[in-house]
Amino acid sequence: MSARASQRTRIKICGLTREQDIRDAVAAGADALGFVLWPGSKRAVDVARLAELAACVPAFVTRVGLFVDASAEEIAAAAPHLDLLQLHGNETPEQCRAAGRPYIKALRMRDGIDLDAEAARYHDARGLLLDAYRPGVPGGTGETFDWSRIPADLPLPVILAGGLESGNVAAAVAQVAPYAVDVSGGVEAAPGEKSAERMQAFCQAVRQQR
Numbered sequence: 001m002s003a004r005a006s007q008r009t010r011i012k013i014c015g016l017t018r019e020q021d022i023r024d025a026v027a028a029g030a031d032a033l034g035f036v037l038w039p040g041s042k043r044a045v046d047v048a049r050l051a052e053l054a055a056c057v058p059a060f061v062t063r064v065g066l067f068v069d070a071s072a073e074e075i076a077a078a079a080p081h082l083d084l085l086q087l088h089g090n091e092t093p094e095q096c097r098a099a100g101r102p103y104i105k106a107l108r109m110r111d112g113i114d115l116d117a118e119a120a121r122y123h124d125a126r127g128l129l130l131d132a133y134r135p136g137v138p139g140g141t142g143e144t145f146d147w148s149r150i151p152a153d154l155p156l157p158v159i160l161a162g163g164l165e166s167g168n169v170a171a172a173v174a175q176v177a178p179y180a181v182d183v184s185g186g187v188e189a190a191p192g193e194k195s196a197e198r199m200q201a202f203c204q205a206v207r208q209q210r
């Protein structure tokens, strides 16, 4: 599927830690919800908490588990509560495949990254999530990157991430026409605590554009 297909933009809200935030995100119109299984995150949940939160997600909303260089055992323990993996570390294509689950590969936009080559390496990914690069920080930086660096004809769906919020997401969608947008810090009241108003504003801004 072309990353720039003319269809509605999917919305993923990442870093959910509270049941009410899940209800508010779904009411706002989120298509997918992300749960951070990396213990180093301010938004981390363990598998027991993931199980509780995942049980609150209604049908037809995708439960995405975010991992950073996790072991196969760690992924397998969480997988029963997830629909999709988001592999956000330095996982090789072989490690991604070894998880045996549908996955999206997060790529941080370091200088010189060749997205066409990365798309070929991760050809069986369900999409490429493109995020800002800050050395030593695996993700959730709240920073944008230069969207003009994204080739127009990538062969995988593009999930645009990094520093999006209600004030810039319409411009991002207009410029990149991604398959989906991903937001975490831009819809928070505090780390790990989403704001119903900010999620509403974000989803409305996306919908007004495409």
Ligand SMILES: O=C(O)c1ccccc1NCC(=O)[C@H](O)[C@H](O)COP(=O)(O)O
Pocket (backbone or CB within 6 Å): 014, 015, 036, 038, 041, 042, 043, 066, 068, 088, 131, 138, 139, 140, 141, 142, 143, 161, 162, 163, 164, 182, 183, 184, 185, 186
């Ligand atoms: O959220 C984190 O703490 C995190 C930690 C390690 C890897 C990824 C992490 N978050 C990723 C995301 O929340 C999103 O996929 C994306 O990076 C957007 O984040 P933001 O810039 O805050 O909107």
